Amino acid sequence: MSMSKYKVGLVGLSRxxxxxxxxxxxxxxxxxxxxxxxxxxxxxxxxxxxxxxxxLYTKYYEFVNAPLDIVVIATPIEYHAQQAVQAMEAGKxxxxxxxxxxxxxxxxxxxxxxxxxxxxxxxxxxxxxxxYVRERKHLIDQGKLGKIFYAxxxxxxxxxxxxxxxxxxxxxxxxxxxxIWYCGHTLGxxxxxxxxxxxxxxxxxxxxxxxxxxxxxxxxxEVGLFQTQKGAVIKILxxxxxxxxxxxxxYTLYGTKGFVENGREGGWGGTQGRL
Numbered sequence: 001m002s003m004s005k006y007k008v009g010l011v012g013l014s015r016x017x018x019x020x021x022x023x024x025x026x027x028x029x030x031x032x033x034x035x036x037x038x039x040x041x042x043x044x045x046x047x048x049x050x051x052x053x054x055x056l057y058t059k060y061y062e063f064v065n066a067p068l069d070i071v072v073i074a075t076p077i078e079y080h081a082q083q084a085v086q087a088m089e090a091g092k093x094x095x096x097x098x099x100x101x102x103x104x105x106x107x108x109x110x111x112x113x114x115x116x117x118x119x120x121x122x123x124x125x126x127x128x129x130x131x132y133v134r135e136r137k138h139l140i141d142q143g144k145l146g147k148i149f150y151a152x153x154x155x156x157x158x159x160x161x162x163x164x165x166x167x168x169x170x171x172x173x174x175x176x177x178x179x180i181w182y183c184g185h186t187l188g189x190x191x192x193x194x195x196x197x198x199x200x201x202x203x204x205x206x207x208x209x210x211x212x213x214x215x216x217x218x219x220x221x222e223v224g225l226f227q228t229q230k231g232a233v234i235k236i237l238x239x240x241x242x243x244x245x246x247x248x249x250x251y252t253l254y255g256t257k258g259f260v261e262n263g264r265e266g267g268w269g270g271t272q273g274r275l
Contacts, residue, residue: 009033009068011060011083013041015097016074023072024049035063064090072124073097076173077181081106088119098125098184125188127249133189136253136260140193145255148194148230153186154237154250163217163240176215179238180205180222186236187226189251198234200227210241217241 008029010016013036023029031049035057036042046056057063064071064087071087073080073096081101084094100123101107114121127133139145160166163175180203191197203224211218218241226234252261 003028005030006069007032007067008070008072009035009063009066009092010072010074011035011063012074012076012097013038013045014074016072017041017045019072019074020045020049032068033057033063033066035060060086064092068092070095077102077177078173081110084110084121085113088113088117088121091117091119093120095122095124098123098188099182102181123184125184127185128188128192130189132262133193133251136251137193139260140253140255144257145253145260146257148196148253148255149232150254151190151194151232151234152236152250152252153190153234154248155183155185156237156239156242156244157247158242158244159240174240175217178216178222179219179240180224182240183224183236183238185249186238186251187224187234190234190236190253191228193251193253194228194230194232196228196230196232198226199229201225210243 005028008023008031010020010023010031011034013020013034016036020031020034024031031051033055034042034046034051036045037058039058042056042058046053055066057066060083064083069092071083071092071094073083073087073094075083077099080096080099084096084100087094100110110121113119140148159174162172164171187198201224203222205222206220208214208218209220219239221237221239221242224234224236224238226236228234248264250262250264253259
């Protein structure tokens, strides 16, 4: 018996080209349309997957009304909420790269649109699916750590070349993004592991000592402190300019029966750990 395929369209082919290649390998997916403002990039990726010109779009409003089941959004964050809403209103389910939105109003608009249209929306926080995160989830669900009362997360990733082009000096879209705005790689896995949500938040930042004349994107370090619905406390660190090599992704969780953490040797953080 043949399995029907979902017609998937992807917008934002810089970050999104990796997603296109991943979806193309899925047995239940037909990559049916692509959209990007860069015609050369669009043509190259379209040729790679043998898509006709009629399936290649430079205008989002035309793309979102194509005969698709699912729209995958990989554009800069400032466009995520609006494009997701437009896709759902056009009858499509949505998989959107994180962050979902920069404002509470846009988040509320997303929720209302999901309820009104009945479409599925998912924020694609990939760090929740790291192998060691899934293994920890299994341990926690078995009750081996007991009740989680405290957790920490760090995502220190120096990306100055993605803020300003080192050759041309061009300012990229991340140039105005404060580090803490991109907290999904820390909070996402922790909240998934804890099966919890944030109810209170506060924060502090260390100023701009490395780049004193630049924007909020160049804040040396930001700290977030959160209270969860279940009463736990979470602390996160975020920087996109701190001189920390290799980059680090770190999580630790404390429960009434024990703790779990990954190594601090840098990289993806899954090669060592403690339990």
